[in-house]
Amino acid sequence: MIRKATPNDIFHMVRLEKSAFKTTLGEKFLLQELNDNPFSFYYVYELNKTVIGYIGFRVYDDQAEMMNFVVSLDHQDEGYGSQLLSYCLDELEKKDVKTISLEVRKSNKKAQHVYEKMGFKLSHIRKKYYENEDGYVLVKEVKM
Ligand SMILES: CC(C)(COP(=O)(O)OP(=O)(O)OC[C@H]1O[C@@H](n2cnc3c(N)ncnc32)[C@H](O)[C@@H]1OP(=O)(O)O)[C@@H](O)C(=O)NCCC(=O)NCCS
Known part of the structure; x- marks a missing residue:
């Protein structure tokens, strides 16, 4: 089940981030995003009452930017990430978003595959965006 993230999910969101990236956006940051930021949209994937993935966007006018996207290691390659992203793209389209952008590590071929599929x-390359690695900026133009 895909649903909007709530502050009760933050513990799990941080756990997922730490296992995938070794770092986290932080509980305080996520709490502000969920409670105070009207431009933020975060969704979780809940499977058997456990949060196994989350995705976050910020939307400004007709532009959206991905903040984070992660599926737990033990459930990757089972289609949940694609479902989560596809669901969000539909939601963003309903909000009349025209352009969606994100950054991804050059080496992250799995994520790139999912993004390309969607x-x-x-758009362009950000040299050494991730300290020692280039970042790819990807953009999706929503068809009218
Ligand atoms: C990226 C991520 C969110 C995708 O979620 P997921 O649930 O694993 O994705 P899915 O199972 O829906 O799809 C994975 C696809 O990648 C493909 N894939 C797997 N390994 C791959 C690789 N090394 N190279 C290319 N494609 C690969 C799978 O075959 C599948 O393709 P398909 O849908 O055409 O069959 C998840 O892998 C993740 O959390 N990764 C770590 C965090 C991360 O990198 N986040 C993105 C930051 S920009």
Whole structure:
């Protein structure tokens, strides 16, 4: 089940981030995003009452930017990430978003595969965006 994230999910969101990235956006940051930021949209994937993935966007006018996207290691490659992203793209479309952008590590071929499948295209490269690694900026133009 995909649903909006609530402050009760933050513990699990941080756990997922730490296992995938070794770092986290932080509980305080996520709490502000969920409670105080009207431009933020976060969704979780709940499977058997456990949060196994989350995705977050910020939306400004007709532009959306991905903040984070993660599925737990033991449930990757089972289609949940694609479902989560696809669900969000539909929601963003309903909000009349025209352009969606995100950054991904050059080496992150799995994520790039999912983004390309969903219609994202390379916009430009940010040299050494991730300290020692280039970042790809991908953009999806929502069809009218
Ligand atoms: C990226 C991520 C969110 C995708 O979620 P997921 O649930 O694993 O994704 P799905 O199972 O829906 O799809 C994975 C796809 O990648 C493919 N894939 C797996 N390993 C791959 C690789 N090394 N290279 C290319 N494609 C790969 C799978 O075959 C599948 O393709 P398909 O849908 O065409 O069959 C998840 O893997 C993750 O949390 N990764 C770590 C965190 C991360 O990198 N987040 C993105 C930051 S920009």
